[in-house]
Amino acid sequence: DTAVSQTPKYLVTQMGNDKSIKCEQNLGHDTMYWYKQDSKKFLKIMFSYNNKELIINETVPNRFSPKSPDKAHLNLHINSLELGDSAVYFCASSQDLIFYGYTFGSGTRLTVV
Amino acid sequence: DAKTTQPPSMDCAEGRAANLPCNHSTISGNEYVYWYRQIHSQGPQYIIHGLKNNETNEMASLIITEDRKSSTLILPHATLRDTAVYYCIVRAINQAGTALIFGKGTTLSVSS
Numbered sequence: 152d153t154a155v156s157q158t159p160k161y162l163v164t165q166m167g168n169d170k171s172i173k174c175e176q177n178l179g180h181d182t183m184y185w186y187k188q189d190s191k192k193f194l195k196i197m198f199s200y201n202n203k204e205l206i207i208n209e210t211v212p213n214r215f216s217p218k219s220p221d222k223a224h225l226n227l228h229i230n231s232l233e234l235g236d237s238a239v240y241f242c243a244s245s246q247d248l249i250f251y252g253y254t255f256g257s258g259t260r261l262t263v264v
Numbered sequence: 265d266a267k268t269t270q271p272p273s274m275d276c277a278e279g280r281a282a283n284l285p286c287n288h289s290t291i292s293g294n295e296y297v298y299w300y301r302q303i304h305s306q307g308p309q310y311i312i313h314g315l316k317n318n319e320t321n322e323m324a325s326l327i328i329t330e331d332r333k334s335s336t337l338i339l340p341h342a343t344l345r346d347t348a349v350y351y352c353i354v355r356a357i358n359q360a361g362t363a364l365i366f367g368k369g370t371t372l373s374v375s376s
Binding site: 253 | 300
């Protein structure tokens with residue numbers, strides 16, 4: 152029943168590792184997003200995909216690579232993890248042509264040690 | 265950068281109305297005012313949005329001034345579960361290629 156689901160909910164990993172976070176939405180929305188919330192609680196847009204096409208790519212290190220196999224999924228792969236990557240990552244979706252609002256997932260807390 | 269200004273924090277007694285202000289003096293004619301909230305450790309949650317008329321739904325009311333330069337989110341009977349960070353955001357409805365930009369928001373603390 153969950154509208155936007157992210158896995159895993161928690162991720163603890165060592166510096167230098169490569170990890171992926173998955174996101175799926177069952178709302179039929181056309182657009183999906185990844186946001187990062189750092190320790191100061193600022194929510195920052197990272198990427199946005201519309202119908203599998205990248206439309207927003209903010210200033211994010213190229214170690215971060217989003218992948219959208221279909222419009223219901225947007226995964227985030229992170230290479231060579233660094234301590235500064237520790238944050239909560241939120242996936243969201245929206246139907247932009249008729250904007251009723253974004254639906255966010257519950258977040259993935261990434262801790263790099 | 266966020267186009268809105270909100271007080272960093274507010275307190276409210278349980279059962280009383282919580283009135284959260286937001287200034288958006290540079291809002292454009294095609295931009296809506298959106299309110300979201302983020303309860304601790306959860307993803308942001310959509311509350312309400314409006315263009316120029318006042319709006320009400322099951323969660324809250326939105327009052328927008330006639331010149332549209334400011335608005336107020338009203339939680340009519342605040343409960344402890346309304347303790348959260350509240351974000352006021354302005355955005356055009358058909359703004360493909362952009363995303364919601366979150367500012368610092370207002371931390372609302374509801375106490376008994």
